[in-house]
Amino acid sequence: MRYELYYWTGAQGRGEFIRLALEDVAADYIDVARKRGDNAMMPFLRGKQAGALPFAPPFLKAGRMVIAQTATILAYLGPRLGLVPGGLSAEIYAQQLQATIADIVFEVHDTHHPISASLYYEQQRSAARKRSQAFREERIPKYLDYFESVLARGNGRQALSRHSYVDLSLFQLISGLDYAFPNTMRRMQRQIPRLRALAERIAERPNIAAYLASPRRIPFNEDGIFRRYPELDPVR
Amino acid sequence: MRYELYYWTGAQGRGEFIRLALEDVAADYIDVARKRGDNAMMPFLRGKQAGALPFAPPFLKAGRMVIAQTATILAYLGPRLGLVPGGLSAEIYAQQLQATIADIVFEVHDTHHPISASLYYEQQRSAARKRSQAFREERIPKYLDYFESVLARGNGRQALSRHSYVDLSLFQLISGLDYAFPNTMRRMQRQIPRLRALAERIAERPNIAAYLASPRRIPFNEDGIFRRYPELDPVR
Incomplete structure (x- = not known):
């Protein structure tokens, strides 16, 4: 199956936890907004598709399923990508x-x-x-x-x-x-x-090293979750 | 199975989401800390038991499994208590x-x-x-x-x-x-x-109404998550 990942362009953010799982096993996926722009997410967020309604990105389209919330997406992907022990x-x-x-x-x-x-x-x-x-x-x-x-x-x-x-x-x-x-x-x-x-x-x-060295890995920056503002982490 | 719920006494807090599920189906459970005191949780939080390590209450003991995080506990209980549609x-x-x-x-x-x-x-x-x-x-x-x-x-x-x-x-x-x-x-x-x-x-x-009227339902108070501080919700 080709997974479709939807997340804001421009920062790693919460989408990065999903990307790392997909990249680690070289899963077939498209990072949709980075291909078609952030607007590609709007129909889902506005409830124009059937089924589950996401509150916010990231969300994943897997066949006909739409799954939001980072931890829920990984709970779904884990067994399917072989990224969690059985049981x-x-x-x-x-x-x-x-x-x-x-x-x-x-x-x-x-x-x-x-x-x-x-x-x-x-x-x-x-x-x-x-x-x-x-x-x-x-x-x-x-x-x-x-x-x-x-x-x-x-x-x-x-x-x-x-x-x-x-x-x-x-x-x-x-x-x-x-x-x-x-x-x-x-x-x-x-x-x-x-x-x-x-x-x-x-x-x-190997797959993670290749990913981190690729342009697919957005560098950390001050639009993401993890931001470097020196006054928030003084040398002491 | 008799479930054991572990959560701080004295406030509804996050434990209440679990209590409501257990009460709704009249599941067999013990609210352990309310019986034996908050100290009953310490061995788990200090890692004295085998298996999964909780970060914080609430956690649930279900047979030999220990499960923490409200949403994860409910993901586990849902199908077992008949509290989620199949599929x-x-x-x-x-x-x-x-x-x-x-x-x-x-x-x-x-x-x-x-x-x-x-x-x-x-x-x-x-x-x-x-x-x-x-x-x-x-x-x-x-x-x-x-x-x-x-x-x-x-x-x-x-x-x-x-x-x-x-x-x-x-x-x-x-x-x-x-x-x-x-x-x-x-x-x-x-x-x-x-x-x-x-x-x-x-x-x-019926089961929820009985629960809400019982002493098992701790009243909302200013030790919980939902607190009434009038200055945080002015009349306008």
Whole structure:
């Protein structure tokens, strides 16, 4: 099946978690908006198609199904792309971990938009500074300690008993945090040896390495979820 | 099977979405912390049990499985409690809708805690006022218009082709918004006829009505997700 991915052009955003899964297994897919423009998403968002209604991008068209929400798309794709171990218990655990990744991604977004997504960053800079401080000091350690424990309880190298979409998403999370909070992540380096090793192994997977070196990988930038605003991550 | 639900005592919180599903079908379950205290959750959160590691409550013990994240717990329970229509496409749509409910619940929490969950409300009141204004004016209408459209595309009365855990969660969402943002919700009354009718029907389901009248239903309060702080919802 040829999958159709719909996501805003111009930033990695939440769409990137889906792209990494599709790229890792060299799935047949089209990144529709990057081919035809963001307007290609509008009929779906306005409810012009039958079936499921997306609230927002990313969404995936898989045959006649339309699936939105990053974690839900991956719950669907996982078994179909061979990116989750077999069995109910592994599938459910993968979904739980992906939902937790969605939570920290939400919090990352709110470091630069703590008041409203429809105001500019510059209009909420003071609250952004405060929220980012709490995020750096409390939330990054809490989430990364958690994911480090998840790896330790697995086989030490992967979240589940074998490679999965969760590992790909953890790679993206670490990459994004490295981009947005380089000083904090440098200080945390020794506390997350398993996550670091995982991120390196993922970056070296042939299909992922090829993808990251290709123009299909949009560079991190200040239109995405992970943004580098130096005042939100001071050197100390 | 006797399910064990683990959630903080003292507030409805995210645990309430699970309780409503279990209560609606009169499932056999124990609300563990309310029986044995919040400490009963600690061994799980500290990783003392085998298998899946929860990041935070709520989590559910189902036989040997431990499942965390509200939307994941409901994805698991849905088919087992008969609370989702059969078939992949309905299950996936239910998961997507529940993930979207999780998103607005996250945003509701951040109206009173826009800077940090570990500071008191009083320490972030000024940012809370600003975030709440954006939430009332932009986000409530956007989400509720969306769910109203979801109902319109279903059979007009339910999110899916028949009663599901998504309907129970929409009831909880509307109830919580009515509690926390009564003035805003009164002004929106006419824009959400289907959601209103759905919420009324759910409240009248015999098992739900009995639950809501029982001491098992913790009243809304200012320790939960939905909090009534009058300055966050002015009369205008």
